[in-house]
Amino acid sequence: MPELPEVETIRRCLMDKVIGRMICEVWVRKGSRLLRDTVSGPMLRRRLMGARIEALGRRGKYLIFALSRGDFLVAHLGMTGRLYSVSKGEQAPAHTHLRLELDDASLILVDPRTFGRVLLIEAGGLDSHPSLSRLGPEPLDLGFTAAHIKKELGGRNTSLKAVLLGQELAAGVGNIYADEACFRAGINPRRRAGSLTEREIKALRLAIRKVIVESIACKGTTFRDYQWDAGRSGDFSKRLRVYGREGEPCRRCGKMIKREMTAGRSTFFCASCQK
DNA sequence: ATCAGCCCCTGCTAGC
DNA sequence: TGCTAGCAGGGGCTGA
Numbered sequence: 139m140p141e142l143p144e145v146e147t148i149r150r151c152l153m154d155k156v157i158g159r160m161i162c163e164v165w166v167r168k169g170s171r172l173l174r175d176t177v178s179g180p181m182l183r184r185r186l187m188g189a190r191i192e193a194l195g196r197r198g199k200y201l202i203f204a205l206s207r208g209d210f211l212v213a214h215l216g217m218t219g220r221l222y223s224v225s226k227g228e229q230a231p232a233h234t235h236l237r238l239e240l241d242d243a244s245l246i247l248v249d250p251r252t253f254g255r256v257l258l259i260e261a262g263g264l265d266s267h268p269s270l271s272r273l274g275p276e277p278l279d280l281g282f283t284a285a286h287i288k289k290e291l292g293g294r295n296t297s298l299k300a301v302l303l304g305q306e307l308a309a310g311v312g313n314i315y316a317d318e319a320c321f322r323a324g325i326n327p328r329r330r331a332g333s334l335t336e337r338e339i340k341a342l343r344l345a346i347r348k349v350i351v352e353s354i355a356c357k358g359t360t361f362r363d364y365q366w367d368a369g370r371s372g373d374f375s376k377r378l379r380v381y382g383r384e385g386e387p388c389r390r391c392g393k394m395i396k397r398e399m400t401a402g403r404s405t406f407f408c409a410s411c412q413k
Numbered sequence: 414a415t416c417a418g419c420c421c422c423t424g425c426t427a428g429c
Numbered sequence: 430t431g432c433t434a435g436c437a438g439g440g441g442c443t444g445a
Contacts, residue, residue, distance in 0.1 A: 139438070171422085199439085217438055218423085233423090251422045253439060269440090296416060303439080313438070402418065403438065 140215045141199060142277070142310025143353035144372065148221055149196050155223045155243060156191045156203070163187070163239035170235040171252040182258055185209060186238065198273045198309030208261030212270075216253025222246065273309040277346050282308060287339050294331035298342075300401035301331045308346055314359055314381045317406045319345040321380045326412040327405050328398070352377065380406040 140148070164186045166179035173179065190206035201221065203211040213221060223243045224230070230237055236247040236256060247256070259267050274290065275281035290307040291298070301307050302316035311319070320327040322345035325338055334342065353359060358372030359381075379389055384397035388408040397406050 214439080216440085250424065251438085253422070255440090294415085300416080305440085404436095 139217050139312060139314065140219065140358070141312035141315055142196075142350055143315070143356075143374065144358035145196055145199050145201055145215065145310070146354050147357045147372065148215075149194055149201055152221070152223065152245070153194050156194055156240065156245060158190065158192075159240040159242070160190050161186050161188065161205075161238050161240060165237040165239075167235040170256075172235045172247070172249060172254050172256045174255055177256075177258045182256070185258055186211065191240075197270055198276070198305060199312070200270065202264070210257075210259040210261075210264055212257040212259055212264075212267075213247060214255040214257075214269075216249060216251065216255065218251045219247065219249040219254035221248075272306060274306040275308065277308040277311065277350050282343065282347070284336070284339050284343050287343055288336075291331045291334055291339070296331055297327065297400050298325065298329045298331045298334065299327035299403070299405055302327070303401055303403065310350075311346060313403050313405075314378070315346070315349050315353070317381045318349045318379060321345075321407060321412060322348060324412055326409070327407055328400050329413075380408060382406065 164183040166173070166182055168179065170179065173182065185207075186205070191203050192206055193204040195202040195204065199214055201213045201215075205211060213219070215221065223245050226239065226242070226244055228244065230246045231248055233250040234246050234248050235252075238245040247254070257267070257269065265271060275286060287307060291301060294301060298320065299316055302311055302319070303313065305311075317327060319342065323338065323341040325334065325342060353372070353374040356373035356377065359374040359378065380395050383395045383406060386395050387393065388395055388411060391408065391410050393408060393410040395406055396409055397404055399405065
């Protein structure tokens with residue numbers, strides 16, 4: 139479940155290995171579900187072959203490879219996706235969907251459950267692409283203001299958790315950081331979104347930014363599948379206050395952490411600390 | 414327009 | 430020990 143901090147960590151890890159490199163061969167898994175019929179395997183191969191990787195960016199949970207021809211290779215890792223480099227000639231594991239041969243290494247995308255996606259976006263089409271245009275501000279950018287949050291929550295009858303997962307309030311926040319931010323803000327994720335006060339909105343904004351910054355510094359959270367490089371896991375797992383801690387004592391008040399389904403997802407919270 | 418709920422997919426785990 | 434049912438979840442879709 140790579141969310142913003144995990145994707146950012148992967149981006150930083152890969153930068154040195156891919157920027158300026160030429161894609162000299164491309165292998166796409168036949169009928170890979172990751173392409174979602176948005177581009178055919180042969181077409182993707184044709185468009186990538188011979189291109190140089192100019193930059194590696196991120197938007198929300200999407201990784202964006204800017205190519206020398208002006209188009210973009212975009213990858214979303216879904217739940218179990220992993221993107222990492224291996225030595226040339228090294229055999230790729232099962233569930234490899236894409237393999238790019240670079241000058242001096244290979245880049246592989248592995249995804250057993252195929253919740254991830256690979257997009258090829260034409261020059262100039264990045265911001266208007268349906269998947270990316272819906273995203274809200276990056277939580278660490280200046281555009282992530284209390285006014286924006288207020289607008290996203292205002293009048294909404296659904297839960298705060300559902301809005302946080304929707305990517306329009308803040309791009310890149312998923313199940314783990316939604317729960318962690320709610321705990322740090324002292325707000326119950328099951329609260330009706332429209333019911334937050336100005337004060338709570340400000341606390342939520344700070345809490346989201348704080349968990350994201352802290353987690354990036356820890357190279358993300360390794361819960362089940364995520365590794366930011368071959369065999370290397372993130373340390374934020376140790377700092378989780380509620381996520382995955384059902385039945386364990388709250389680190390703040392000692393009461394038991396609860397888990398309930400909200401917006402179709404496991405939601406962890408302390409009923410005593412979060413109102 | 415809004416929102417709850419379903420669907421995809423497969424590795425892992427709990428329970429028999 | 431070996432099997433199976435159930436769970437996990439991002440984002441797109443459907444139907445109320």
